[in-house]
Amino acid sequence: MTSLLLNALTVDVEDYYHVSAFEQSVDRDCWDQYASRVVGNTQRLLELFARHKVHATFFVLGWVAEREPSLVREIHAAGHEIGSHGYWHRLIYRQSPDEFRTDLRRARAALEDAAGAPVVAYRAPSFSITRQSQWALEILAEEGFQIDSSIFPIHHDRYGIPGANPRIHQIHTPAGSLWEFPPSVVRFPGMTLPIGGGGYLRLYPFWVTCRGLQRINHRQQTPFLVYLHPWEIDPDQPRMAVASRLSRFRHYVNLGRTESKLDALLSRFQFGPLGEAIAAEQGRHAVV
Numbered sequence: 637m638t639s640l641l642l643n644a645l646t647v648d649v650e651d652y653y654h655v656s657a658f659e660q661s662v663d664r665d666c667w668d669q670y671a672s673r674v675v676g677n678t679q680r681l682l683e684l685f686a687r688h689k690v691h692a693t694f695f696v697l698g699w700v701a702e703r704e705p706s707l708v709r710e711i712h713a714a715g716h717e718i719g720s721h722g723y724w725h726r727l728i729y730r731q732s733p734d735e736f737r738t739d740l741r742r743a744r745a746a747l748e749d750a751a752g753a754p755v756v757a758y759r760a761p762s763f764s765i766t767r768q769s770q771w772a773l774e775i776l777a778e779e780g781f782q783i784d785s786s787i788f789p790i791h792h793d794r795y796g797i798p799g800a801n802p803r804i805h806q807i808h809t810p811a812g813s814l815w816e817f818p819p820s821v822v823r824f825p826g827m828t829l830p831i832g833g834g835g836y837l838r839l840y841p842f843w844v845t846c847r848g849l850q851r852i853n854h855r856q857q858t859p860f861l862v863y864l865h866p867w868e869i870d871p872d873q874p875r876m877a878v879a880s881r882l883s884r885f886r887h888y889v890n891l892g893r894t895e896s897k898l899d900a901l902l903s904r905f906q907f908g909p910l911g912e913a914i915a916a917e918q919g920r921h922a923v924v
Contacts, residue, residue: 640906641853641857641858641859641906641916641917642859642906642907642908642912642913642916642917643849643853643859643860643861643862643905643906643907643908643913644693644785644817644859644860644861644862644907644908644909644910644913644914645685645690645691645692645693645862645902645907645908645909646692646693646694646695646719646759646785646861646862646863646864646909646910647678647681647692647693647694647695647863647864647865647866648695648697648721648759648863648864648865649674649678649694649695649696649697649700649707649711649721649865649866650674650697650700650721650725650865650866650867651667651670651672651673651674651700651866651867652673652867652870652873652874652876652887653667653670653876654667654697654699654725655725655762655865655867655887656725656727656761656762656764656794657794657880657883657886657887658876658878658883658887659725660878661876661878662876662878664724667699670874671874672703673866673867673870673873674700674704674707674866674867675704675707677866677867677869677870678694678707678711678866679707679710680866680869680895681866681869682710682711682714682716684895684898684899684902685714685716685902686714688899688902688903690902690907690908691714691715691716691717691907691908691909691912692716692717692907692908692909693716693717693718693719693757693785693909693910693911694711694716694717694718694719695719695720695721695757695758695759695785696708696711696718696719696720696721696747697721697722697723697725697743698720698721698722698723698724698739698742698743698744698745698746698747699723699724699725701743701746701747701749701750702746705746705749705750706750708747708750708751709750709751709752711751712750712751712752712753716909717757717909717910717911717912718747718751718753718755718757719755719756719757719758719759719783719785719910720740720743720744720747720755720757720758720759720781721743721758721759721761722739722740722743722758722760722761723739723740723742723743723746724739725761725762726739726761727760727761727762727764727794728760728761728764728765728766728769728772729764729766729768729769730764733771733772733775736772736775737775737779740758740775740776740779741779744779756780756781756782756783756911757781757782757783757784757785757910757911758776758781758783758784758785758786759784759785759786759863760772760784760786762794762795763786763787763788763794763795763796763819764786764794764795765784765786765787765797766795766796766797767797772786773807773809773814774809774810774811775811776814777809777811777812777813777814778811778812781814782814782815783814783815783816783817783910783911783914784807784814784815784816784817785816785817785818785819785861785863785910786816787800787816787818788800788818788819788821788830789801789802789818789819789821789828790821790828790830791828798828800818801816801818802818802820802821802823803818803856803858804816804817804858804859804913804914804917815914817861817910817913817914818861819832819833819861819863820832820833820848820849820852820860820861820862822848822851822852829848831845831848831849831852831860832845832848832849832860832861832862832863832901833861833862833863833864834863834864834865834868835886835887835889837862837864837868837894837897837898838868838889838890838891838893838894838897839889839890842897842900845897845901846901846904849862849901849905853905858917859913859916859917861910861913862898862901862907864894864898867891868891868894869891869894869895869898870891871891871892873891875888
């Protein structure tokens, strides 16, 4: 264990055919025709977390929750935090505010019906709260959400707000305030490096990931956030003959190494759900 800070462990519960990179080739009306692997892969993550005695926030897709309510109950019963990942995994900046609100409400209803508990944390599909969709934050506050983890402080072709605050912070809207816990980055002069999540966890050598996360904890004295998807521990998933070569590379690179890297991270750092990590950081900075 290399840090006393409580870092955030998060999982975006979606299947391999739900990803944004494939949406131009995989019709949402045909999702039911694909062989689902989300239950088994999520249960593998639950077993891994149980071995390490850690809890996480699971941002569950509403479409998954409607079809697999027992999986949501299993996650909740194991002591993990349930968050919303939207219903249809649509990029927010391709929705109208009314469409976003409808999607948000449908997903939350499915999650709360399954878990029997309030859902107050949200992560946008593919981190799609960008400068052009920041209006979504006010809708989240209006709908009673308290935590968001959607603003990636980098430049990317699908997401990100370069220069955004990389630390846990509050965002104030006319409808109320939200706690924002962004995906983690390490900043160097002239460069911002995303670290510790998704394809970046799979792509980088493990020592690079560890050194970057240690830098956030030790030099910046702040918690970091790790995120991944259940399909990222599944090298045997069906290969989709769709999308661009770059998208296929991003999706399939090093799938066979994710679980061992995650296992090693759980041994080296302290983790908890988003809500607990934010509360711990508030307590650390509270005036006595």
